[in-house]
Amino acid sequence: MAARSxxxxxxxVRYRGEVVRSAGHWFAAIGRKELLRLLAEYDLVVAADGANSAIRSGRSDAFGTSLDTRSSRYIWLAVDRPFDALTFLVAESGHGALHGHTYPFSAELSTFIVEADEHAWRAAGLAGPIAGVTPGGSDRFAVERLEEIFADTLDGHRLTGNRSRWRRFTVVRNRRWHQGDLVLLGDAAHTTHFSIGSGTRLAMEDALVLAGLLRDHGCLGGGGGSPQAALVAYEQRRGPAVAAAQRAAQAGLEWFEGIGLAMGREASQFAFELLTRGGRLSCEDLTAAVRSSIVVSVRKSVWSCRIPERTFGRPNSLPSPLCAPGTSRAARKGTRGMSSLTSPDLPADLTLPRLFEKTVARFGARTALVYKGEHFSYAELNSLANKAARSLRQGEVGQGTPVGLHLNRSVELYVMMLAVLKAGGCVVPLNPAHPERVINDVLDAAAVRLVVHQGDHIRELRAVDVMEQAEPLADSDPETEVDAESTAFIMFTSGSTGRPKGVRIPHRGLARLAAPSEELRIDEQDCFVQQAAFSFAASTIEIWQSLLHGAKLVVLPPGPSVTPHA
Incomplete structure (x- = not known):
């Protein structure tokens, strides 16, 4: 199959006469006729009847089917030109933008998909009744009109269709993929917006996994195995991967539905927003390969610091990243500026690690943390954090890397918080008490690539003991390539009224928030209680007003609040 792809x-990205290219991504495509011809050579082929599945429709209650028909219109065509890249197209008019994308699937042909919101579609004169059809049964006027609109890109090449008409995309989801002796596969079970190009791949992966499980459960060749057990395993195996693709596709779908908000940007800015719209690519990913996963152990607790494809049993799919604040539409829409927490009088090198290290220099022997009766001095806390920061850097946590901390209140939480900041990353607090849906929404919105969490459900990952690896390293303060404007934290609402909403907090904002005022004097004689959930904004006041002034921070264990005796 690879040889025929x-x-x-x-x-x-072709936009306003400019072409912006990004290399090193790697894609493959194959014509459907060629794919079916190749599949016919295999012993077992499992297929389904597509997004409009009649089998599923007749049993929608049993499958728990959810159909979300979107408002934009699209048409699926081909062009007799083999483009050399996955190319996104934008055609502007005075009434809105038509956008599309094209990619090669044979030596002579490329897919050519065009989409538009209702207003732009009607304004472009594409909404009239079908006046005629091509020999392939396609909307002749749509084909001819789009050849005019995209003439510069087509460069004389012709569009063709196969019963191609304007349609609305429907997001298909099912709570169950099998019922009795029926099993759903591919688009019949789940759809992903065509902008991420995963529909055929997901269907193929469904088929391969299902066939393998049927074989493993002895259901082929008269083995006498239980198909039901294989079907249950099929849903459990494929569910997380499909959910990840659907979340990424949903983010992309919504970005393209609101593409008008991005119009007017310069070409490089527009291309950046487009490429990072679903969170699969971050700003670092555009110039480097995705980092490898690592698992770490800190103070004899098991942690996972990883790309969250399997974290909490749900994959990561992620909308526009926040690594370049203010550069993505999702960043502007999903995060609120923190200018009220900053002061132009604060120096540019005023970062949380540097401020904490100055506190350590003054109050190294004093108690910084108290947890379950155990005391940790500022010097001890700083030493642990420095070692952990160097180990995280070995795992390629660097400047701007968002790192999720899925931890209850504990000494390890504050060690890792400081370590992430000292490594140059930004902290994304995750509340272990929140539903899985909320946690995954936060991972998506912040484009989190690494998650630190505690537990023993990560055995499939390669284990690395951070403290053991860091032991030979110096525990001196590491150099950190961040400044006062760099993002220190990305805090989110609970998501109780919908999706969580994020706030980007720069180092300077937290430094200003923690600074003493005429109304509140703070010094090394004070004692703070850390009671708020780490994901709640109030925790930043409790933590940093204590740790930046040499005060004592008494950490309450998870559970009902008690009066501390420190």
């Missing part, structure tokens, strides 16, 4: 490495 078309492959390419670039993504190109």
């Amino acid at each position: 078309e492959r390419w490495a670039d993504i190109a």
Whole structure:
């Protein structure tokens, strides 16, 4: 199959006469007729009847089917030109933008999909009744009109269709993929917006996994195994991967539905927003390969610091990243500025690690943390954090890397918080008490690539003991390439009224928040109680007003509040 596929490495964005290319991504595509011909050579082929599945529709209650028909219109065509990259297209008019994308699937042909919101679609004159059809049964006027609109891109090449008409995309989800002796596969079970190009791949992966499980459960060749056990395992195996793709596709779908908000940007800015719209690519990913996963152990507790494809049993799919604040539409829409927490009088090198290290220099022997009767001095806390920061850097946590901390209140939480900041990353607090849906929404919105959490459910990952690896390293303060404007934390609402909403907090904002005032004097004689959930904004006041002034921070264990005796 690989030999008959078309492959390419670039993504190109054509916008306002400019072409912005991003290399090193790697894609493959194959024509459906060629794919079916190849599949016919295999012993077992499992298929389904597509997004409009009649089998599923007749049993929608049993499958728990959810259909979300979107408002934008799209048409699926082909062009007799083999583009050399996955190319996104934007055609502007005075009434809105038509956008599309194209990619090669044979040596002579490329897919050519065009989408538009209702207003732009009607304004472009595409909403009239079908006046005629092509020999392939496609909307002749739509084909001819789009050849005019995208003439510069087509460069004389022709569009063709196969019963191609304007349609609305429907997001298909099912709570169950099997019922009795029926099993759903591919688009019949789940759809992903075509902008991420995963529909055929997901269907193929469904088929391969299902066939393998049927074989493993002795259901092939008269083995006498239980198909039901194989079908249950099929849903458990494929569910997380499909959920990840659907979340990424949903973010992309919504970005393209609101593409008008991004119009007017310069080409490089527009391309950046487009490429990072679903969170699968961050700003670092555009110039480097995705980092490898690591698992770490801190103070004899098991932690996972990883790309969250399997974290909490749910994959990561992620909308626009926040690593370049203010550069993505999702960042502007989903995060509120923190200018009220900053002061122009604060120096540019005023970062939380540097401020904490100055506190350590003054009050190293004093107690910084008290947890379950155990005392940790500022010097001890700083030493642990420095070692952990160096180990995290070995795992390629660097400047701007968002790191999720899925931890209850404990000494390890504050060690890792400081370590992430000292490594140059930004902290994304996650509340272990929150529902899985909320946690995954936060991971998506913040484009989190690494998650630190405690537990023994990560055995499938490679274990690395951070403190053991860091032991030979110096425990001196590491150099950190961040400044006062760099993002220190990304805090989120609970999501109780919908999706969580994020706030980007720069180092300077927290430093200003923690600074003493005429109304509140703080010094080393004070004692703070850390009671608020780490994911709640109030915790930043409790933590940093204590740790930046040499005060004592008494950490309450998780559970009902008690009066501390420190």
